[in-house]
Amino acid sequence: MLVDHRTGDDAGVYLLQDGLALVQTVDFFTPVVDDPEAFGAIAAANALSDIYAMGARPLTALSIAAIPEKDFPMDWAAAIFRGGLGKLREAGCALLGGHTVRDPEIKFGYAVTGVVEPERMLTNAAGKAGDVVVLTKPLGTGVIATALKAGQAPEEAALASQRSMATLNRIPAAVAQRHGVRTATDITGFGLAGHAAAVARESHLSLELRLADLPLLPAARELAPGFQPSGLKMNRQHFAPLVEDRAAEDEPLRALVYDPQTSGGLLLLVPEAAASALLADLPQARAIGRAVPAGPRAIVLI
Amino acid sequence: MLVDHRTGDDAGVYLLQDGLALVQTVDFFTPVVDDPEAFGAIAAANALSDIYAMGARPLTALSIAAIPEKDFPMDWAAAIFRGGLGKLREAGCALLGGHTVRDPEIKFGYAVTGVVEPERMLTNAAGKAGDVVVLTKPLGTGVIATALKAGQAPEEAALASQRSMATLNRIPAAVAQRHGVRTATDITGFGLAGHAAAVARESHLSLELRLADLPLLPAARELAPGFQPSGLKMNRQHFAPLVEDRAAEDEPLRALVYDPQTSGGLLLLVPEAAASALLADLPQARAIGRAVPAGPRAIVLI
Numbered sequence: 001m002l003v004d005h006r007t008g009d010d011a012g013v014y015l016l017q018d019g020l021a022l023v024q025t026v027d028f029f030t031p032v033v034d035d036p037e038a039f040g041a042i043a044a045a046n047a048l049s050d051i052y053a054m055g056a057r058p059l060t061a062l063s064i065a066a067i068p069e070k071d072f073p074m075d076w077a078a079a080i081f082r083g084g085l086g087k088l089r090e091a092g093c094a095l096l097g098g099h100t101v102r103d104p105e106i107k108f109g110y111a112v113t114g115v116v117e118p119e120r121m122l123t124n125a126a127g128k129a130g131d132v133v134v135l136t137k138p139l140g141t142g143v144i145a146t147a148l149k150a151g152q153a154p155e156e157a158a159l160a161s162q163r164s165m166a167t168l169n170r171i172p173a174a175v176a177q178r179h180g181v182r183t184a185t186d187i188t189g190f191g192l193a194g195h196a197a198a199v200a201r202e203s204h205l206s207l208e209l210r211l212a213d214l215p216l217l218p219a220a221r222e223l224a225p226g227f228q229p230s231g232l233k234m235n236r237q238h239f240a241p242l243v244e245d246r247a248a249e250d251e252p253l254r255a256l257v258y259d260p261q262t263s264g265g266l267l268l269l270v271p272e273a274a275a276s277a278l279l280a281d282l283p284q285a286r287a288i289g290r291a292v293p294a295g296p297r298a299i300v301l302i
Numbered sequence: 303m304l305v306d307h308r309t310g311d312d313a314g315v316y317l318l319q320d321g322l323a324l325v326q327t328v329d330f331f332t333p334v335v336d337d338p339e340a341f342g343a344i345a346a347a348n349a350l351s352d353i354y355a356m357g358a359r360p361l362t363a364l365s366i367a368a369i370p371e372k373d374f375p376m377d378w379a380a381a382i383f384r385g386g387l388g389k390l391r392e393a394g395c396a397l398l399g400g401h402t403v404r405d406p407e408i409k410f411g412y413a414v415t416g417v418v419e420p421e422r423m424l425t426n427a428a429g430k431a432g433d434v435v436v437l438t439k440p441l442g443t444g445v446i447a448t449a450l451k452a453g454q455a456p457e458e459a460a461l462a463s464q465r466s467m468a469t470l471n472r473i474p475a476a477v478a479q480r481h482g483v484r485t486a487t488d489i490t491g492f493g494l495a496g497h498a499a500a501v502a503r504e505s506h507l508s509l510e511l512r513l514a515d516l517p518l519l520p521a522a523r524e525l526a527p528g529f530q531p532s533g534l535k536m537n538r539q540h541f542a543p544l545v546e547d548r549a550a551e552d553e554p555l556r557a558l559v560y561d562p563q564t565s566g567g568l569l570l571l572v573p574e575a576a577a578s579a580l581l582a583d584l585p586q587a588r589a590i591g592r593a594v595p596a597g598p599r600a601i602v603l604i
Binding site: 011012013014016022024025026027028029059060062063064094096097098099101103104105107109111113115 | 313314315316318324326327328329330331361362364365366396398399400401403405406407409411413415417
């Protein structure tokens with residue numbers, strides 16, 4: 001076993017034989033969008049994301065589903081599975097089986113297995129001072145989902161968020177490996193602050209993040225004051241002590257640093273010499289900061 | 303992919319490279335016993351069972367848990383995980399991670415990955431007429447769990463059932479492979495009749511089962527008339543058309559043929575010449591019948 005449930009990494013890693021490791025992860029959750037097919041696709045992209053964040057290639061998946069017995073149209077269940085299967089196919093990942101239970105609350109997700117050569121693995125621990133911090137998707141899925149539940153999300157924001165969550169992290173992971181990146185994580189429930197702090201800790205660095213340069217989903221900034229999910233508040237309580245705040249920016253942006261993401265982007269630590277070529281290959285990605293020698297706090301907002 | 307979600311086999315199989323296949327399965331369920339540590343152990347033994355039923359060696363597991371937020375002692379949750387971990391250790395299986403959600407209804411289980419050389423795999427499809435049908439655990443866990451919920455299970459029966467469900471199918475699988483067995487399945491939710499019918503269908507055989515020789519948990523026969531789980535009735539409705547009933551035995555025994563099992567035993571089709579040596583190596587196992595050329599029904603009760 002190379003990485004197990006006790007580390008802060010994105011997935012477990014098991015050395016199967018010389019030069020070949022299994023990478024495994026499991027995630028499932030309640031619907032984050034209204035469209036059942038999109039929900040299935042997002043659940044798959046989200047589960048696959050941990051595999052990509054380790055630099056691995058997904059091979060197989062097992063579905064995990066909880067479907068209500070009553071008042072739930074069977075074609076919705078079929079649409080959820082269809083959305084997931086389409087996304088697995090896009091990833092070249094085979095569905096080997098699954099388990100479905102009856103439950104009043106819908107839940108859906110996957111256990112995913114990938115493979116990686118151990119020396120090509122992306123971890124949280126290989127960053128160097130001077131590395132450029134890159135984020136490959138915009139922030140705000142938690143705030144927008146909360147506004148959506150309240151019927152207050154503009155359609156453009158809801159659709160952009162749905163599209164972003166359903167996008168695989170496959171290409172950014174492949175591009176990052178091609179440019180010599182060794183340090184990556186995916187941004188999920190702990191938000192940018194929580195996941196960036198884990199990378200900083202494991203790499204014995206601090207990360208300076210430029211608030212003004214954070215990529216945001218449409219309307220995320222406007223919705224942030226009024227629609228903070230409980231996870232955002234918990235993240236802020238938990239991670240704010242790890243953050244030194246020197247930024248002149250306004251409060252909504254600061255809140256989004258803690259917004260829990262579903263199927264968020266990759267956070268990459270990119271060797272300085274490779275940064276501009278990597279950014280040219282990933283038009284959606286943004287340079288948002290820089291790794292510096294470890295200071296008193298893991299994260300410095302500037 | 304060798305076996306996927308569309309076949310009747312116990313787990314999915316993915317050919318990783320020449321001579322090495324991954325075998326994967328996922329299962330989780332609500333508590334079947336009162337003791338949380340025993341529940342965890344049973345959930346692990348049950349999930350591992352599909353791996354053993356394919357002749358594979360378990361390598362890694364991911365836990366899947368739903369834990370109530372309110373009115374649930376945290377040391378119960380710890381006991382469930384501890385019971386599962388102990389059983390994984392007994393199986394030599396590494397816990398790589400997991401996912402836990404808050405949910406009013408407790409659920410627990412695992413996604414498990416094993417490895418097997420494809421030519422050593424146990425399937426449903428390799429049985430021959432003349433093979434001896436062997437069952438490695440006694441029947442009755444569904445009936446006893448139903449009586450337990452009603453407060454009507456004798457303590458001896460409840461404990462024997464708990465012990466049986468927590469027992470790994472590792473040794474029977476290894477012994478079966480050593481004696482040249484190629485056809486096996488594990489008895490779970492569809493009961494003896496349902497799983498035996500799948501083996502009969504895939505092997506193009508019928509299976510004659512001797513009702514009087516079925517191994518039973520203590521008190522299972524006495525409890526069967528009064529404590530039939532809904533799964534038993536559904537199995538009977540579904541599988542009775544596949545069963546030709548020539549037996550002189552009484553109704554309680556007949557009902558137990560359809561009793562859904564949790565972490566049940568292996569059903570083996572054993573070449574006749576190997577049967578007595580195999581039975582000598584597996585003192586808990588019983589010869590319960592014989593494979594015959596395919597007749598009009600998959601199962602014949604005699």
